[in-house]
Amino acid sequence: xxxxxxxxxxxxxxxxxxxxxxxxxxxxxxxxxxxxxxxxxxxxxxxxxxxxxxxxxxxxxxxxxxxxxxxxxxxxxxxxxxxxxxxxxxxxxxxxxxxxxxxxxxxxxxxxxxxxxxxxxxxxxxxxxxxxxxxxxxxxxxxxxxxxxxxxxxxxxxxx
Amino acid sequence: xxxxxxxxxxxxxxxxxxxxxxxxxxxxxxxxxxxxxxxxxxxxxxxxxxxxxxxxxxxxxxxxxxxxxxxxxxxxxxxxxxxxxxxxxxxxxxxxxxxxxxxxxxxxxxxxxxxxxxxxxxxxxxxxxxxxxxxxxxxxxxxxxxxxxxxxxxxxxxxxxxxxxxxxxxxxxxxxxxxxxxxxxxxxxxxxxxxxxxxxxxxxxxxxxxxxxxxxxxxxxxxxxxxxxxxxxxxxxxxxxxxxxxxxxxxxxxxxxxxxxxxxxxxxxxxxxxxxxxxxxxxxxxxxxxxxxxxxxxxxxxxxxxxxxxxxxxxxxxxxxxxxxxxxxxxxxx
Numbered sequence: 001x002x003x004x005x006x007x008x009x010x011x012x013x014x015x016x017x018x019x020x021x022x023x024x025x026x027x028x029x030x031x032x033x034x035x036x037x038x039x040x041x042x043x044x045x046x047x048x049x050x051x052x053x054x055x056x057x058x059x060x061x062x063x064x065x066x067x068x069x070x071x072x073x074x075x076x077x078x079x080x081x082x083x084x085x086x087x088x089x090x091x092x093x094x095x096x097x098x099x100x101x102x103x104x105x106x107x108x109x110x111x112x113x114x115x116x117x118x119x120x121x122x123x124x125x126x127x128x129x130x131x132x133x134x135x136x137x138x139x140x141x142x143x144x145x146x147x148x149x150x151x152x153x154x155x156x157x158x159x160x
Numbered sequence: 161x162x163x164x165x166x167x168x169x170x171x172x173x174x175x176x177x178x179x180x181x182x183x184x185x186x187x188x189x190x191x192x193x194x195x196x197x198x199x200x201x202x203x204x205x206x207x208x209x210x211x212x213x214x215x216x217x218x219x220x221x222x223x224x225x226x227x228x229x230x231x232x233x234x235x236x237x238x239x240x241x242x243x244x245x246x247x248x249x250x251x252x253x254x255x256x257x258x259x260x261x262x263x264x265x266x267x268x269x270x271x272x273x274x275x276x277x278x279x280x281x282x283x284x285x286x287x288x289x290x291x292x293x294x295x296x297x298x299x300x301x302x303x304x305x306x307x308x309x310x311x312x313x314x315x316x317x318x319x320x321x322x323x324x325x326x327x328x329x330x331x332x333x334x335x336x337x338x339x340x341x342x343x344x345x346x347x348x349x350x351x352x353x354x355x356x357x358x359x360x361x362x363x364x365x366x367x368x369x370x371x372x373x374x375x376x377x378x379x380x381x382x383x384x385x386x387x388x389x390x391x392x393x394x395x396x397x398x399x400x401x402x403x404x405x406x407x408x409x410x411x412x413x414x415x416x417x418x419x420x421x422x423x424x425x426x427x428x429x430x431x432x433x434x435x436x437x438x439x440x441x442x443x444x445x446x447x448x449x450x451x452x453x454x455x456x457x458x459x460x461x462x463x464x465x466x467x468x469x470x471x472x473x474x475x476x477x478x479x480x481x482x483x484x485x486x487x488x489x490x491x492x493x494x
Contacts, residue, residue: 111432129354
C-alpha cells in the first residue's frame, strides 16, 4: 500500500534549539511573547511534521523565519514555503497544514497568504491559486480523510 | 458621495456566513453558512427578527440559498454535493426533495425567471440544469464546458439564458439549442486574469458585471446580430464584449457583486472587509460606460465580506454577510 516517496533522502537542517546552542546571541534579542511577528509565526509553524517524513518543516527547511512577513499595520501575514523538491506532490498538503495552523492560532483579523517560494515548484501557480481560494480550503477542511492527515501533521505543534 | 448606514446586525450563525438571499417580496431574508443551517429573518414592527432555523438538510457547509420566484420554495446547495428543496406546505419549512448528481461541492444555485428551470454548479466542473414541474425535478442537461471549478450560476432576468463563472478565469453563457433541446455554450467571456467569483445581470439582461480574484470588476455588453456598432456576430449568435474594467478600487479578492434592478447601482463584497457601491455616470456611453465609486465603507465587517444583495423591493436596502459570522442590513442613500 505504501507508495514510493517523492523525496526519499531529503537534506536535513538544524533546528532552532541546535542553532541556539552554537549562537546564543539570537536569544538575547528581547521580544514580547504575545506580539505577532515573524518569529512568533515561525514558532507556530516550525514543528509541523512533513507528511512524508518524521521530520519537521523546520528540519527540512520548508519554512524559514526569513520567508515570513508580518505587517501589523495592515494586519497581513505572508508565509512562503519551499518544497524540498520541485515536483513534490505534497506541496498543496503542506500549504494546507500551514494555513490550518495559522487559522487556528492567529487572530482572524489577520489576512493570511500562504504561497510557494518563487521558483521552487513546477506547479507553483496552481498550488498558490488553490491555497489562495478560501472556498476550496474550507471544503478541504471538511473532508474527513484530508482532515486526519492534516491533524497528524499538526499533532507535533502542540506546545508542551 | 453616498452613505451606507447600518440598520441592524443579525447574530446567530456560528462561523462563516457564505450567502444571503432576499425573498421576492423583500420582506424576508434567508442566510446560510458553515454551521449547516439556513436562517430566515423577518421584519417585525421596527426590528428584524429570526423567524426560523432550518437544520438537517445538509451534512456540510451550506454555500448558497435561493428563493424561488414564486417565493414558496428555498433551494440550498452544499459542500455535501447535494441540493435541497424546502417548502412550507406543512406550515413550516421542510426539506422534501434532495437533488443528487454532482460529484462534490455544489457552489451555487439559481432559479430561472419562470421558476421552471433550476441551475446548479460544482467543483466537479459541471453545470446542471433541472426542469421543475410541480414538485418534480428532472435533470435536463449536464454541461461540461468549464475546465475547472464552477463558482457561480445566474439566469438572465427574463429569458432562459444562463451565465456561469469559474476558477478557470472565464464566464460562459448557455442557452437551449432549439434543434437538440440541449443547453449549449454560446459565448465565453475571457478577460479576467484569475478566478471569477460572481456575476450579476443588469435589469435588461443585456449587460453583465463580473468580479474576480484579480481584484477587478468588469462590465460586459451583449451585441446582437446586426448591431448598430457593426460588431461581427459569428454563427448569428450575440457576442459579449468587455466594455469597462474597474481596477484599483479593491485591495483583495472580490467575492460577490450585485447589480440593483431598481436603481442600477452595483454593490461589491470584498476580502478586504469593505462594501463598495458604484454608480454609472449620467453621461455614460453604453459602448464605453463610465462608473464611479460612490460609497466605500471600511470595516463594514470585521472579516471578509462574502455576499451583498440589494433588496428587490426597497431601493437602497442591502443585506451582507461575512466570515465574521454576522449578517448586516444597510441603507444606502446618495
